[in-house]
Amino acid sequence: MKFETAAIHAGHEPDPAYGAVMPPIYQTSTFAFLGFDKPGEFDYTRSGNPTRKALEQCLAALEGGTDAFVFATGMAATATIMQHFSAGDHLIVHDDLYGGTYRLLTSVVAEKGIDIDFVNLRDIDAVAAAVQPSTKAIWIETPTNPLMNLVDLREIADFAKVRNIITICDNTFLSPYFQRPLELGIDIVMHSTTKYINGHSDVVGGALITGRADLAERIRFLQNATGSAQAPFECFLVLRGVKTLAVRMEYHNTNALKIAHYLEAHPKIAQVLHPGLESHPQHELAKSQATGFGGTFSFRIKGGQAEARTFLEALKLFVLAESLGGVESLIEQPFTMTHVSMPEDVRRSIGITEDLIRVSVGIEHADDLIADLEQALGQM
Numbered sequence: 001m002k003f004e005t006a007a008i009h010a011g012h013e014p015d016p017a018y019g020a021v022m023p024p025i026y027q028t029s030t031f032a033f034l035g036f037d038k039p040g041e042f043d044y045t046r047s048g049n050p051t052r053k054a055l056e057q058c059l060a061a062l063e064g065g066t067d068a069f070v071f072a073t074g075m076a077a078t079a080t081i082m083q084h085f086s087a088g089d090h091l092i093v094h095d096d097l098y099g100g101t102y103r104l105l106t107s108v109v110a111e112k113g114i115d116i117d118f119v120n121l122r123d124i125d126a127v128a129a130a131v132q133p134s135t136k137a138i139w140i141e142t143p144t145n146p147l148m149n150l151v152d153l154r155e156i157a158d159f160a161k162v163r164n165i166i167t168i169c170d171n172t173f174l175s176p177y178f179q180r181p182l183e184l185g186i187d188i189v190m191h192s193t194t195k196y197i198n199g200h201s202d203v204v205g206g207a208l209i210t211g212r213a214d215l216a217e218r219i220r221f222l223q224n225a226t227g228s229a230q231a232p233f234e235c236f237l238v239l240r241g242v243k244t245l246a247v248r249m250e251y252h253n254t255n256a257l258k259i260a261h262y263l264e265a266h267p268k269i270a271q272v273l274h275p276g277l278e279s280h281p282q283h284e285l286a287k288s289q290a291t292g293f294g295g296t297f298s299f300r301i302k303g304g305q306a307e308a309r310t311f312l313e314a315l316k317l318f319v320l321a322e323s324l325g326g327v328e329s330l331i332e333q334p335f336t337m338t339h340v341s342m343p344e345d346v347r348r349s350i351g352i353t354e355d356l357i358r359v360s361v362g363i364e365h366a367d368d369l370i371a372d373l374e375q376a377l378g379q380m
């Protein structure tokens with residue numbers, strides 16, 4: 001099946017009970033045994049549920065994996081896979097990543113005695129220098145939130161494979177429609193399905209997807225043992241959202257590129273960080289490992305906090321809000337919003353400063369979005 005078809009059909013057939021075309025919401029905590037000592041396919045919703053299974057099978061097909069597991073949030077997915085590691089293990093983590101992941105790793109995971117080194121994964125020599133005998137995993141985010149830096153997935157996967165190090169890639173920004181890390185050699189893909197996969201800003205959710213039987217078995221165990229799985233109603237909503245992923249991503253991509261070009265030519269904009277622009281230092285890598293650039297990117301205004309406030313308060317169509325990947329356009333200042341959980345010196349050292357604005361371009365008409373930006377920039 002091609003991607004568009006799999007997004008609609010993979011993981012479920014019309015329901016065997018009444019022929020419902022959409023998988024019903026199996027809103028039950030428990031399932032009757034078929035007889036004494038005879039459980040059916042499902043026995044208890046923490047361990048498995050038909051609505052969840054439909055979503056998990058669909059996501060596995062879209063990422064090109066064999067198994068997918070869905071969680072209450074993206075952070076629950078990350079927290080669950082972190083349970084695979086124990087005190088004394090060493091993790092190499094991209095030094096440029098979502099603030100919530102940074103907080104979990106530094107304030108929860110590291111507290112358990114797991115050693116974490118934040119490394120620039122764009123520099124393979126730096127990665128090689130960071131490896132220790134106890135290194136168990138490399139955590140990648142690409143493109144990064146919010147700086148839009150890329151990691152060469154093939155290079156890191158090849159490097160890790162020969163050293164028996166697990167690679168995990170947060171693929172939230174591009175979704176499997178544009179980037180499939182498992183096909184490039186990565187072991188586990190992580191998603192905040194809150195974003196593009198659901199696509200309607202009405203659910204929080206997460207996913208882990210793998211093609212490795214050993215890791216699938218371990219994640220299945222951890223999902224059940226920690227009780228972090230997504231509830232049936234939310235699974236139903238994400239499954240509904242993912243059916244339109246292909247058409248939404250095409251539109252997000254086109255709109256975001258139009259807006260990036262518009263901003264790049266604007267006299268009040270200092271820099272546009274968008275991998276689809278030729279000015280992006282990793283534009284060629286973007287084209288070689290993904291088939292599109294997504295709908296989220298960042299830019300720097302000329303000025304500081306006062307100008308950022310004036311600009312953001314003047315916007316009428318773009319909603320000032322955290323999150324991304326919904327059909328509506330959202331805008332935010334990472335320095336005071338999504339990345340505030342990173343210490344200020346770390347934010348500044350990697351370039352998350354007051355002038356940086358992140359935009360999640362929705363699927364409204366691009367002309368309306370550009371008109372809104374134009375009037376707001378005019379007030380700066």
Ligand SMILES: Cc1ncc(COP(=O)(O)O)c(C=O)c1O
Pocket residue numbers: 073074075076098100101141145170172173191192193194204205206323
């Ligand atoms: C790249 C990335 N990864 C992970 C997360 C965490 O996901 P959630 O908010 O669903 O827990 C986010 C949330 O913004 C994100 O942008």
